[in-house]
Amino acid sequence: MKELIETIVKPLVDFPDDVAIQVTEDDDRITYLLSVNKNDMGKVIGKQGRVAKAIRTIVYAAGSQQHKKLVLEIGE
Template sequence: MLADALEHLVRGIVNHPDDVEVRSRAGRRGETLEVRVNPEDLGRVIGRQGRTANSVRTVIDAINDGEHTRIDVVDTDRKR
């Protein structure tokens, strides 16, 4: 559910919504949501001084009843 919500939020921000992909990974420190976007949209998702990324993290944490979920934003040029 969190991955779907995150994908919906990010698709509304970017210019290339078809390139948005969210994957969930479980780790020792809990769940990590990895967001892949088109390289042209990377700055849009992060925002000035990380404000947009922090706002997205705040919304996802609120959906998750205040539990912290790590969100990593990467561009689609990086190897998977």
């Protein structure tokens, strides 16, 4: 899943080397914290959050076979 997020996000940003993903796993959920360069935040979020929503939709669909809830958080 981490590779999928990187594959989606890296072409969108100006600083692909700054893309980092931290994974936290609990009993019933997996949280992915996506960190990008401060200058790329607007590109990852998009107008009215459309790009972020599209990324989340793809990630959630890909992870639907897992029996845990997936959460994608975007931060600096």
